[in-house]
Amino acid sequence: MNGETDQRPPAEGGSPAASQGELLARFAVSQARRRRDRTARGLITAGTVIALIPLVLVVYYLLSKGLGSWSWSFFSTDPTGNTFFKTSSIGGIESAILGTIEIVALSSAISIPIGIGVAVWLVEYGRQSWFANLVRFFVDVLTGVPSIVFGLFIYIVLIVGTGSSYAGYKGSLALSLLMLPVVIRSAEVILLLIPSALRESALALGAPRWRVIFSIVLPTALPGMVTGVLLAIARAAGETAPLLFTAAATNKTGFNLGQFMNSLPVQIYKDVTSPTTAVVNRAWGAALTLVVMILLLNLIARLVSRRSRLV
Amino acid sequence: MSTAAMPSGDRSILARSPLARLPDRVLKYGLTVLAGLILALIVYFFVRLVGEAKPAFAHNGVLGFTFDNDWDVSGENFGALPLVLGTLITSALALLIGVPVAVATAIYANELCPLRLRGALTILVELLAAVPSVVYGLWGIFFLAPKLQPIEQWFADRLSFIPFIGGGTVTIPNYFVAGLILAIMILPIVSAISREVMATVPADHKEAALGLGATRWEMIRTAVLPYCRGGIVGGAMLGLGRAIGETIAVTIVIGDAPQLGKHLFGQGYSLAAVIANEFGEAQGLHRSALFAAGLVLFVLTLLVNVIARLLVNRAARKGKTPTTTQGLAAGPQPIAGAVAGA
Numbered sequence: 001m002n003g004e005t006d007q008r009p010p011a012e013g014g015s016p017a018a019s020q021g022e023l024l025a026r027f028a029v030s031q032a033r034r035r036r037d038r039t040a041r042g043l044i045t046a047g048t049v050i051a052l053i054p055l056v057l058v059v060y061y062l063l064s065k066g067l068g069s070w071s072w073s074f075f076s077t078d079p080t081g082n083t084f085f086k087t088s089s090i091g092g093i094e095s096a097i098l099g100t101i102e103i104v105a106l107s108s109a110i111s112i113p114i115g116i117g118v119a120v121w122l123v124e125y126g127r128q129s130w131f132a133n134l135v136r137f138f139v140d141v142l143t144g145v146p147s148i149v150f151g152l153f154i155y156i157v158l159i160v161g162t163g164s165s166y167a168g169y170k171g172s173l174a175l176s177l178l179m180l181p182v183v184i185r186s187a188e189v190i191l192l193l194i195p196s197a198l199r200e201s202a203l204a205l206g207a208p209r210w211r212v213i214f215s216i217v218l219p220t221a222l223p224g225m226v227t228g229v230l231l232a233i234a235r236a237a238g239e240t241a242p243l244l245f246t247a248a249a250t251n252k253t254g255f256n257l258g259q260f261m262n263s264l265p266v267q268i269y270k271d272v273t274s275p276t277t278a279v280v281n282r283a284w285g286a287a288l289t290l291v292v293m294i295l296l297l298n299l300i301a302r303l304v305s306r307r308s309r310l311v
Numbered sequence: 312m313s314t315a316a317m318p319s320g321d322r323s324i325l326a327r328s329p330l331a332r333l334p335d336r337v338l339k340y341g342l343t344v345l346a347g348l349i350l351a352l353i354v355y356f357f358v359r360l361v362g363e364a365k366p367a368f369a370h371n372g373v374l375g376f377t378f379d380n381d382w383d384v385s386g387e388n389f390g391a392l393p394l395v396l397g398t399l400i401t402s403a404l405a406l407l408i409g410v411p412v413a414v415a416t417a418i419y420a421n422e423l424c425p426l427r428l429r430g431a432l433t434i435l436v437e438l439l440a441a442v443p444s445v446v447y448g449l450w451g452i453f454f455l456a457p458k459l460q461p462i463e464q465w466f467a468d469r470l471s472f473i474p475f476i477g478g479g480t481v482t483i484p485n486y487f488v489a490g491l492i493l494a495i496m497i498l499p500i501v502s503a504i505s506r507e508v509m510a511t512v513p514a515d516h517k518e519a520a521l522g523l524g525a526t527r528w529e530m531i532r533t534a535v536l537p538y539c540r541g542g543i544v545g546g547a548m549l550g551l552g553r554a555i556g557e558t559i560a561v562t563i564v565i566g567d568a569p570q571l572g573k574h575l576f577g578q579g580y581s582l583a584a585v586i587a588n589e590f591g592e593a594q595g596l597h598r599s600a601l602f603a604a605g606l607v608l609f610v611l612t613l614l615v616n617v618i619a620r621l622l623v624n625r626a627a628r629k630g631k632t633p634t635t636t637q638g639l640a641a642g643p644q645p646i647a648g649a650v651a652g653a
Binding site for chain 1: 327331332334335338339341342343345346347349350353356359360363411412413414415416418419420423432434435436438439441442443444445446447448449450452453454455495498502524526527528529531532549552555556557558559563583586587590591602605608609612613615616617619620
């Protein structure tokens with residue numbers, strides 16, 4: 001950088017004889033630097049606008065294409081599997097919606113207790129021991145594992161290993177592997193926020209460790225943990241890859257998690273490749289349904305976190 | 312206290328009876344076992360995956376499998392180079408497009424944005440993460456790819472002298488569209504981490520830069536960006552991990568052609584996409600090859616994520632306890648104080 005404007009001001013703040021104008025001129029920012037500043041700010045703002053364009057486009061297309069296929073029968077009939085003839089009915093997405101709810105409910109029932117248990121162990125017992133840090137590291141590793149690899153894991157263990165076929169609960173297990181690290185790390189963050197004075201006062205009153213955890217720590221952390229859990233559920237609900245070779249796809253609505261089970265993401269994935277417009281339209285309708293479900297979960301998570309006293 | 316019955320043995324009167332301590336023990340060891348199980352589970356999965364992938368590695372050799380350019384299902388020969396390169400090309404594109412935009416968003420939200428808009432902007436960017444992968448695929452193949460095709464063709468025609476980019480006919484599903492979709496998908500995580508790291512820059516540093524007469528941009532360039540470099544790189548690596556492992560959206564928009572695409576706007580394949588697409592009807596050696604592809608994918612994401620975590624953790628730690636040397640180098644206290652007071 002050169003130019004007189006970049007010179008450091010004298011230590012004593014300018015000679016007393018210098019007029020206001022002279023001072024201003026000396027400290028003024030040169031044209032070139034102003035231009036660079038404006039350009040950089042412009043680029044940064046433009047980048048932000050660019051980041052929001054896809055969101056607007058995705059939402060717009062989802063609404064304009066998806067709302068058209070929404071109807072009562074869309075939600076109350078199963079897909080017929082008939083995808084080639086325009087004249088016959090292709091059916092709705094009832095089995096997919098119910099399947100997603102069942103699969104995700106079971107995977108939440110598995111991953112939430114385990115996840116919170118591990119988080120409690122990390123904060124209350126493991127702390128900074130080498131073993132706790134190793135567990136933390138492995139949990140972080142789990143976060144980065146591609147979702148389709150979870151599908152492969154479950155396939156190897158529960159389908160190759162047992163010689164049985166696809167089933168809804170196997171899909172749930174794959175999804176719970178995916179949810180586990182999210183639940184653990186978000187719960188850990190919340191548990192760390194609980195003031196240790198709370199724990200200490202309970203201990204000083206003679207409460208045993210387990211009562212401190214169940215009566216003091218967990219109730220205090222509950223609202224905060226609900227947020228992390230809901231976000232984990234929202235993430236799992238949108239996953240296709242782990243379900244492809246674990247829960248597979250079927251047309252019928254079923255309540256038996258030991259059978260094949262349909263789900264919204266898998267239904268959309270199947271419909272995308274269809275050459276029939278009506279089927280693609282069903283995919284748009286199903287996609288809108290899925291996004292609305294996930295956004296509702298996100299919204300609830302946000303509202304709950306706002307009510308939490310810890311964050 | 313003295314009226315309390317003395318417990319037998321040499322137990323102090325304040326100690327709990329062994330029976331009363333039982334729930335504590337159960338909880339402590341139960342939870343420890345639970346945590347240990349997670350480790351065991353990961354190791355077990357890894358070993359099983361290696362076992363399933365072995366026939367494919369035995370057939371082609373580990374290097375042959377990874378670097379041979381021949382993925383021939385009917386000929387029972389599996390060289391995964393087209394898939395590995397497809398994964399690397401699309402992920403690199405995602406970083407190239409996604410990271411600058413994400414960092415710009417983070418800078419805007421932290422430094423330039425009016426305070427009232429900041430929350431809304433953060434929520435909007437995070438909404439991008441709420442859209443499921445399959446929906447991005449659907450949108451990509453029916454809206455983005457067809458709309459982009461003429462533009463891509465124009466570029467391909469104008470830039471035909473550049474080997475990998477120009478020439479050739481642009482297909483609707485192609486590497487570039489896949490990279491672009493991935494860029495959108497990694498944007499929220501890169502942006503969120505950059506924002507978090509930027510929030511740890513001490514106000515002293517920024518005020519010191521402004522106090523020395525820096526413009527906003529000079530302040531960002533000299534005080535904010537150098538301080539966050541590690542964290543931003545870590546965030547980008549986490550995004551890279553996501554991009555490498557992303558399956559369904561890529562499967563839909565990359566074209567699923569098992570040959571290496573001739574150019575950027577040609578059809579290709581990726582490691583994750585090949586598993587999603589071919590696993591359903593794969594048998595024998597083919598299935599083993601797909602497990603091997605999964606293993607390569609797993610190891611690749613593992614490496615990227617470990618490096619990313621180390622970088623992000625170090626940046627976060629730096630944010631918590633700013634060292635004195637940095638404080639002295641970048642922000643002389645008296646000046647910062649004077650600016651803050653004025």
